[in-house]
Amino acid sequence: xxxxxxxxxxxxxxxxxxxxxxxxxxxxxxxxxxxxxxxxxxxxxxxxxxxxxxxxxxxxxxxxxxxxxxxxxxxxxxxxxxxxxxxxxxxxxxxxxxxxxxxxxxxxxxxxxxxxxxxxxxxxxxxxxxxxxxxxxxxxxxxxxxxxxxxxxxxxxxxxxxxxxxxxxxxxxxxxxxxxxxxxxxxxxxxxxxxxxxxxxxxxxxxxxxxxxxxxxxxxxxxxxxxxxxxxxxxxxxxxxxxxxxxxxxxxxxxxxxxxxxxxxxxxxxxxxxxxxxxxxxxxxxxxxxxxxxxxxxxxxxxxxxxxxxxxxxxxxxxxxxxxxxxxxxxxxxxxxxxxxxxxxxxxxxxxxxxxxxxxxxxxxxxxxxxxxxxxxxxxxxxxxxxxxxxxxxxxxxxxxxxxxxxxxxxxxxxxxxxxxxxxxxxxxxxxxxxxxxxxxxxxxxxxxxxxxxxxxxxxxxxxxxxxxxxxxxxxxxxxxxxx
Amino acid sequence: xxxxxxxxxxxxxxxxxxxxxxxxxxxxxxxxxxxxxxxxxxxxxxxxxxxxxxxxxxxxxxxxxxxxxxxxxxxxxxxxxxxxxxxxxxxxxxxxxxxxxxxxxxxxxxxxxxxxxxxxxxxxxxxxxxxxxxxxxxxxxxxxxxxxxxxxxxxxxxxxxxxxxxxxxxxxxxxxxxxxxxxxxxxxxxxxxxxxxxxxxxxxxxxxxxxxxxxxxxxxxxxxxxxxxxxxxxxxxxxxxxxxxxxxxxxxxxxxxxxxxxxxxxxxxxxxxxxxxxxxxxxxxxxxxxxxxxxxxxxxxxxxxxxxxxxxxxxxxxxxxxxxxxxxxxxxxxxxxxxxxxxxxxxxxxxxxxxxxxxxxxxxxxxxxxxxxxxxxxxxxxxxxxxxxxxxxxxxxxxxxxxxxxxxxxxxxxxxxxxxxxxxxxxxxxxxxxxxxxxxxxxxxxxxxxxxxxxxxxxxxxxxxxxxxxxxxxxxxxxxxxxxxx
Numbered sequence: 001x002x003x004x005x006x007x008x009x010x011x012x013x014x015x016x017x018x019x020x021x022x023x024x025x026x027x028x029x030x031x032x033x034x035x036x037x038x039x040x041x042x043x044x045x046x047x048x049x050x051x052x053x054x055x056x057x058x059x060x061x062x063x064x065x066x067x068x069x070x071x072x073x074x075x076x077x078x079x080x081x082x083x084x085x086x087x088x089x090x091x092x093x094x095x096x097x098x099x100x101x102x103x104x105x106x107x108x109x110x111x112x113x114x115x116x117x118x119x120x121x122x123x124x125x126x127x128x129x130x131x132x133x134x135x136x137x138x139x140x141x142x143x144x145x146x147x148x149x150x151x152x153x154x155x156x157x158x159x160x161x162x163x164x165x166x167x168x169x170x171x172x173x174x175x176x177x178x179x180x181x182x183x184x185x186x187x188x189x190x191x192x193x194x195x196x197x198x199x200x201x202x203x204x205x206x207x208x209x210x211x212x213x214x215x216x217x218x219x220x221x222x223x224x225x226x227x228x229x230x231x232x233x234x235x236x237x238x239x240x241x242x243x244x245x246x247x248x249x250x251x252x253x254x255x256x257x258x259x260x261x262x263x264x265x266x267x268x269x270x271x272x273x274x275x276x277x278x279x280x281x282x283x284x285x286x287x288x289x290x291x292x293x294x295x296x297x298x299x300x301x302x303x304x305x306x307x308x309x310x311x312x313x314x315x316x317x318x319x320x321x322x323x324x325x326x327x328x329x330x331x332x333x334x335x336x337x338x339x340x341x342x343x344x345x346x347x348x349x350x351x352x353x354x355x356x357x358x359x360x361x362x363x364x365x366x367x368x369x370x371x372x373x374x375x376x377x378x379x380x381x382x383x384x385x386x387x388x389x390x391x392x393x394x395x396x397x398x399x400x401x402x403x404x405x406x407x408x409x410x411x412x413x414x415x416x417x418x419x420x421x422x423x424x425x426x427x428x429x430x431x432x433x434x435x436x437x438x439x440x441x442x443x444x445x446x447x448x449x450x451x452x453x454x455x456x457x458x459x460x461x462x463x464x465x466x467x468x469x470x471x472x473x474x475x476x477x478x479x480x481x482x483x484x
Numbered sequence: 485x486x487x488x489x490x491x492x493x494x495x496x497x498x499x500x501x502x503x504x505x506x507x508x509x510x511x512x513x514x515x516x517x518x519x520x521x522x523x524x525x526x527x528x529x530x531x532x533x534x535x536x537x538x539x540x541x542x543x544x545x546x547x548x549x550x551x552x553x554x555x556x557x558x559x560x561x562x563x564x565x566x567x568x569x570x571x572x573x574x575x576x577x578x579x580x581x582x583x584x585x586x587x588x589x590x591x592x593x594x595x596x597x598x599x600x601x602x603x604x605x606x607x608x609x610x611x612x613x614x615x616x617x618x619x620x621x622x623x624x625x626x627x628x629x630x631x632x633x634x635x636x637x638x639x640x641x642x643x644x645x646x647x648x649x650x651x652x653x654x655x656x657x658x659x660x661x662x663x664x665x666x667x668x669x670x671x672x673x674x675x676x677x678x679x680x681x682x683x684x685x686x687x688x689x690x691x692x693x694x695x696x697x698x699x700x701x702x703x704x705x706x707x708x709x710x711x712x713x714x715x716x717x718x719x720x721x722x723x724x725x726x727x728x729x730x731x732x733x734x735x736x737x738x739x740x741x742x743x744x745x746x747x748x749x750x751x752x753x754x755x756x757x758x759x760x761x762x763x764x765x766x767x768x769x770x771x772x773x774x775x776x777x778x779x780x781x782x783x784x785x786x787x788x789x790x791x792x793x794x795x796x797x798x799x800x801x802x803x804x805x806x807x808x809x810x811x812x813x814x815x816x817x818x819x820x821x822x823x824x825x826x827x828x829x830x831x832x833x834x835x836x837x838x839x840x841x842x843x844x845x846x847x848x849x850x851x852x853x854x855x856x857x858x859x860x861x862x863x864x865x866x867x868x869x870x871x872x873x874x875x876x877x878x879x880x881x882x883x884x885x886x887x888x889x890x891x892x893x894x895x896x897x898x899x900x901x902x903x904x905x906x907x908x909x910x911x912x913x914x915x916x917x918x919x920x921x922x923x924x925x926x927x928x929x930x931x932x933x934x935x936x937x938x939x940x941x942x943x944x945x946x947x948x949x950x951x952x953x954x955x956x957x958x959x960x961x962x963x964x965x966x967x968x969x970x
Contacts, residue, residue, distance in 0.1 A: 039584055043804040045577065046564045046586060046683040048718050078800050080847070082824055089803020142808070271847035273856060276689035276797055278719055 001239070002203035005231050006211070007166050008158035009223075010195040011173050012151050013183045014127065015058045021126050021150035022049030022092065029189055033143035037129070041148040043087030048277050051076075055150040056281060058182035059099045059124050060291050062152060065176050065298050066119055068103025073282050076124075076275045081268050084142050085129035093153075095272040098123030099281060105176070106300055107168040112314055117169050118157040127151050146190075152182070158197065158208065163227040167220050170194060175299045179324040187218045194223055198230040199244065209234070210244040214258050217251050226251040229258050302327050310340035319348055325362050329369045336373025339380055346376050350393050367396045375404040387465050388413040416467045419475070422459075425467060426476050429458040430483070441484055452476060485510050486646030487962055490555055490703040493649055497544065497554045504544070504554030508537035508598055511556050515600065515647045518969035522623050524632075524642040526561045527569050528601035536598040543596065552706060553596030558651040560639050561602035562609055563589050563694070564683040572685045573605040573617040573635075576805050576812045576831030586683020587715045588652060588694050595710040600648055604638030607833045608802065609656055609687040611635045612904040613895065614663070616835045621892055624667060625965040626929055630889040633663030639697050640667040646966040650698035650707060654684060656691045657790055658884075658908025661920040664697055665884035665932020668922045670949065670959060671697040672704045675939045676915035677722040679708075680715030686801040688794035689720075691912040700959055701921065701949035705729035708942060724940065732943045733950040738772030740948065743877030747783035748907055754887040760924030760931040761883050767955050768881075768948075778876060780869040785862045786910035787902055792846045792859035793913070799843025805831060838898060867914040874938040879948055883907055884920040884932035907934060917942050921949045922958035930958075 020027055023040035040047045063070045077095040100122035108114050129144035154173060160166045174192060177183040185192050199211035212234070214226045229251075234244050249258040297305070299321050306317035320330045326347070334343040351372060355365060375396065379389045392407045401407040408414055416422060430437055433455070440451050452473065459472045485493070485507060496502040512530050519525050533556065540554035564570050564582035566589075571577045585593070592599070606616040614622040614637025622637040624630040625645035632641040636653030640663035643651050653660040655673035664671025672695045679694045686692060696707035709730065714723040742765065749758060765775055807813035807827030814826035832840070846855035873880060886906060895901045911918045916939055923933035933952070937945045953959050 042809060044583070044810065045570070045572070045580065045685040045804070046582070048682050048720075050717060050719055080800055080803060082803065082806060084806075084808050084820065087804060087809065089806060090800055269849045271800075271844065271849075271852070273796065273800070273847055273852070276720075277686075 003200050003231075003235050004203045004205075005161055005227070006158045006199045006201065006208055007160035007162075007227060008197040008211075009156045009160070009166060009169060010197070011154045011170065012193045012195075013154065013173075013177050013185070014191040015055050015150040015152055016181065016183050017052055017054040017058070017150055019052060020148035021052050021055045021124065023148055025148065027149050031145055033141070033145060035145065037144035037147055041087065041144060043089070049092060049275075051278060051281070052150060055124055056099070056283075057291055058150075058180070059122065059152050060283065060288065061180050061182060061295060062122060062154070062177065063100035063103060064288070064292050064295055065180060066100075066103035066105055068119060068122070069101035070283060070288055071097055071099050071101055073097065073280050074099040075280050076278045077272045078275045079270045079272055081270060083128070083131075084140065085131045085144070085147070087129070087144060087147055091126060091128060092275055092278070093125035094123035096274075105169065105172045107165060107172050108318065109164060109168055115165065117159045117165070117172075120155045120157050122152055122154040125151050125153055158199075163224040166196065166227055167224050170220055170223055172299075175322060179296060179299055181296075181324075187220075190218065193218055196223055196226055196230075198227055198234070200231060200234045200238070210246050212244060212247055212249050212258070214249045214251050215261070222251055222253050225253070225256055226258055229256065233258070296324065299327075306340075310334070312340060312344055316344045316348065320344060323362070329362050329365070332369035333373040333376065336370055337376040337380060339376065342376050342380060343373070346372060350390065354393075354397055366399060367393065371396050371402070371404065378404050378408065382415060382417060382468065384408055384413050384415050385466070385469055388415065412464070413466055416463050417471060419471070422467055422471055422475055423479075425459050425462050426455075426472065426479055429455055429462060430479060433458065437480070437483060440480055448480075452480070455480070486514060486649070486966060488649065489699045490552070490649045490706055491700065494551060494555060494706070498549070504537040504540040504598065505534065507554065508533050508556050508600070511600055511648050514969065515642075518645060518647060518965070519642075521628065521965075521969075522625060522641050522645055522647075523620050524604055524622050524638040524645070524647065525558070525601050526571055526573070526604050526619050526638070529568055529599060530601075532568075533598050533600045540596055540598065550596045552710065554598065555596070555650070556598045556600050556648055557592070558601055558603045558639060558642055558648045559589065559599050560605050560636050560651065560653050562605060562654050562685045563602075563652060564685070565589055565599065565602065568602065570602065570685070571618070572609070573607040573619060574831065574833065574836070575618040576828075577685075578618065578812065580811055582683075584683065587680035587717060588711050589683060591710050591713075592652070597710075603636075603642055603651055606635035606637065606659075606835070608685070608798070608836050609635040609654060609659060609692070610798070610835050610839055612658065612662060612901055613890070613892075614638065614641075615892065616833055618833060623892070624889050624929070626668060626963040627889070628965070629891055630929055631666065631892055633666035633885075633889060635659040636663050636671075636697065640664055640669060640671070643667070643669050643697055643699065644963060644966070645969070646962060650696060650703055652694060652707075652711075653697045654692055654694045655908075655912065656688050656693075656794060657912050658905045660695045660697060661884050661908050661911075661918055661932070661934060662904065664920040665922075665934070666889035666930060668925075668930030668932075668958070668961060668963070669697055669699060670701050670704055670919065670921050670953075671695065672701075672708065672919045672942070672945070673911065673917060674708065674712065674942055675722075675917045676912070677720055678917070678940065678942065679711050680713070680718040680721045682715055682717040688797040689801060690797060691790075691794055693912070700953055701919065701946050702730065702733055702953075704919070705733055705946045705950070708946070712942075722940075727943055729943055729946050732947050735947050736772070737768065737948065737951050740768070740771075740773035740879065741877040742768055742773050742775045743778035743873055743880045744775060745780045745783065745873070745880055745882055746777050747780050748882035752886050752903075752906070753883060754926065756924075756926035757883045757885070757887060757931050760926070761881070761933055764923040764933045764952065764956075765881060767952060771951060771955060776877065778873045778880065780866075780873060780910070782862065782865045782869050783910060786866055786913060787906060789859040789862040789866065790905070790909045790913060791842065791902060792855045793863065795839040795843030796847050796856055797843070799840045799847065802832075802836070802840055807831075835898070863913045866910050870910075870914045870916055870936070871938070878937070878944065879941075880936040882934055884934040888926045888929035888931055911936060915939060917945055919945045919949050921952055922961070923956075924958060
């Protein structure tokens with residue numbers, strides 16, 4: 001039996017507003033428990049919600065970035081259920097008229113092919129507080145700091161067919177929201193959480209199988225693992241004669257498995273109804289146009305431009321456009337030095353290597369884009385050779401100078417290109433290496449190429465690395481051949 | 485002093501005839517002496533009141549007095565008052581000290597008024613007789629065997645008995661107008677959105693509105709001046725300027741077009757109430773108004789629509805009372821479900837439970853469309869009825885209630901209690917303003933005339949009510965109780 005996997009993702013993105021979606025309390029991460037929950041967040045008697053316009057703007061920007069219809073009149077609905085981390089006993093969400101309608105996202109797979117994943121809708125809602133089940137002697141601690149944080153819930157159509165596609169979709173969403181600056185996308189901190197809906201069906205069958213929902217998966221890798229486990233579990237279950245139950249499951253990364261969350265209670269009836277404390281959100285064309293004009297260049301467009309206009313390879317374009325910070329860093333380096341390919345090499349190579357070794361993000365790079373751009377310019381104009389450039393980079397990294405030029409000057413790394421000087425150095429080396437010269441003269445012509453390396457090395461040593469290697473090679477060959 | 489209106493007392497304070505301290509002490513003494521028989525107060529804040537009175541007198545001496553500086557009043561126990569118990573008439577909030585002031589409370593305080601305490605009410609504003617309070621029933625000062633009406637029964641009784649010159653109430657289906665009628669005082673429900681709901685413990689969010697209850701329309705105008713206006717903390721409050729409601733009180737009435745909805749004069753209306761209302765209308769005719777019959781065809785759907793929508797919203801608004809963060813919590817809960825079920829079973833009274841059940845049912849899957857959606861559609865038709873009527877006439881008039889105040893314990897069947905709201909309830913569904921003014925007596929119990937206007941027509945309503953009170957003296961009458969307990 002051939003099986004097909006069907007996957008849909010619901011991604012909850014915490015929007016990076018300064019205050020909560022319905023109150024003025026702070027959304028800053030990491031505060032002491034219950035210090036960032038005001039009367040409104042606590043659901044005290046008599047309080048009322050007031051909508052944070054920034055959350056609306058961010059939702060709209062997301063919608064525009066995924067080519068979605070923006071709902072002209074959207075409504076907040078109450079989702080009613082009881083849980084200690086839900087102070088009002090209902091969550092204000094959007095059920096019937098979400099702010100963002102159907103849209104789509106293009107994902108790029110490892111083999112370079114692209115696929116269009118449809119978005120069903122995206123809606124605004126408030127986050128609940130946190131329940132902490134450890135450290136409280138068998139009880140549960142409730143931290144309401146998170147209660148009221150704005151969430152954008154992005155619901156995809158079940159268009160994904162394997163874990164790789166799911167991961168690519170998730171990365172694309174992550175890329176868009178970080179590019180727009182509407183979320184820091186920090187999955188470890190809970191700024192982005194994913195519910196994964198997985199089902200299987202026999203290949204060729206049109207009807208979907210019963211799906212299981214794996215809730216709150218908080219890394220790309222765990223999403224792939226959860227899918228892998230689920231698919232195997234469901235197929236085994238069906239092949240053994242069982243049926244898949246529609247249920248909520250949790251992914252346990254330590255055991256690399258999903259487990260059922262189902263309790264004895266029946267499924268909740270949330271009794272959604274329009275929240276009478278909030279007005280309908282009415283958006284006019286002028287507002288949408290204003291936000292559209294403020295959209296930055298989006299990842300897909302940037303990647304395409306890097307390829308077509310800057311001539312970068314698909315791979316390079318993809319890596320450099322992965323995050324807005326990376327792309328803007330690269331663009332500044334390019335702007336300073338003028339050579340896209342060189343800029344790409346240096347950013348992806350030397351810089352990324354150093355950043356990775358010290359676990360730094362590009363925003364915290366000790367070498368700025370301008371500094372790197374200046375360095376690359378000096379390579380391009382032959383002021384220094386590649387080896388010297390690496391030294392200059394290291395020096396910039398260690399804060400030994402503000403500009404490449406200062407370091408080049410201080411360390412005497414300026415490339416020697418003067419032919420006379422090079423000839424003089426070569427003459428010197430030849431004079432000091434009679435044995436090697438003899439060996440060169442006595443060898444077969446085919447073997448001589450390898451021996452040049454020794455002389456080049458000596459010249460580089462004599463010049464303390466500053467001689468232009470290409471020139472040295474050329475002049476050296478001529479001079480050695482002249483001795484034959 | 486206790487037979488004086490707010491307007492008269494303000495003048496006396498201004499002229500120096502009285503001090504705020506004298507005034508406040510006087511009413512505090514009356515409350516202490518008489519309220520044992522009425523049970524209109526849940527909390528009396530005597531110390532704070534006297535301190536505020538001193539401060540008011542000082543402010544006046546320094547030339548910093550506002551029009552209402554030093555005027556004592558009371559607040560229905562549904563308004564959050566910082567540092568003061570706010571029970572909403574319920575065991576669920578018997579231990580709740582509000583950590584903040586409602587906007588209305590802030591405004592009244594900034595205007596210099598002095599709260600003497602929190603008045604009794606039907607639990608969570610659900611009731612029409614003030615018999616549903618955890619703190620016991622309130623008595624009607626006109627007849628201690630009668631109900632004062634509800635849910636703002638405490639406020640109405642206290643004003644009628646001269647324990648305070650004015651009080652704030654709230655009105656979701658008639659809870660200011662009906663008790664005002666039963667107690668022979670004037671009560672105004674403003675247009676939905678005219679007054680901020682921030683800090684008012686929510687019952688039905690799309691229907692609740694706060695308003696003044698006092699001895700005269702003029703008093704209500706002064707108080708509305710203070711409490712009306714946009715509040716950024718209440719998204720449903722209107723960003724609309726507040727006129728001076730006292731300025732237009734004396735505008736002449738000639739040419740006023742009055743409509744009498746024929747549906748308000750049908751079966752079930754007590755003949756004495758009808759007579760009093762029709763006599764009142766004749767007074768208006770003598771003042772130059774014209775009268776005609778109009779129709780509000782969907783009137784008989786108002787009660788069913790209300791008793792779907794209000795409980796639905798209430799069932800959601802009351803979910804926060806779960807014993808976790810504040811309010812009543814059961815002893816020794818064994819687990820989460822036990823915590824929830826016992827705290828709520830113990831904390832809520834019968835009527836509150838009844839409405840939560842109704843509301844949960846009407847919102848649930850399979851019933852939502854038939855009940856909730858349908859009721860909202862009917863609501864739109866009811867609203868349209870009023871708008872259509874106001875195309876033909878300026879104001880509508882009718883009885884505030886089908887009967888005068890009934891006896892305590894007389895209405896055991898919830899539905900018969902619900903039917904008490906028949907003339908008031910559609911007004912909240914439509915969001916229009918309404919005022920009840922005293923218009924006579926039947927069997928020694930007051931009768932109220934209800935006057936309705938279109939959205940934001942409070943100035944006209946107050947003018948129309950005030951003119952009636954210039955031509956009649958029903959509103960000046962005091963119950964014997966008020967004099968017996970001097």
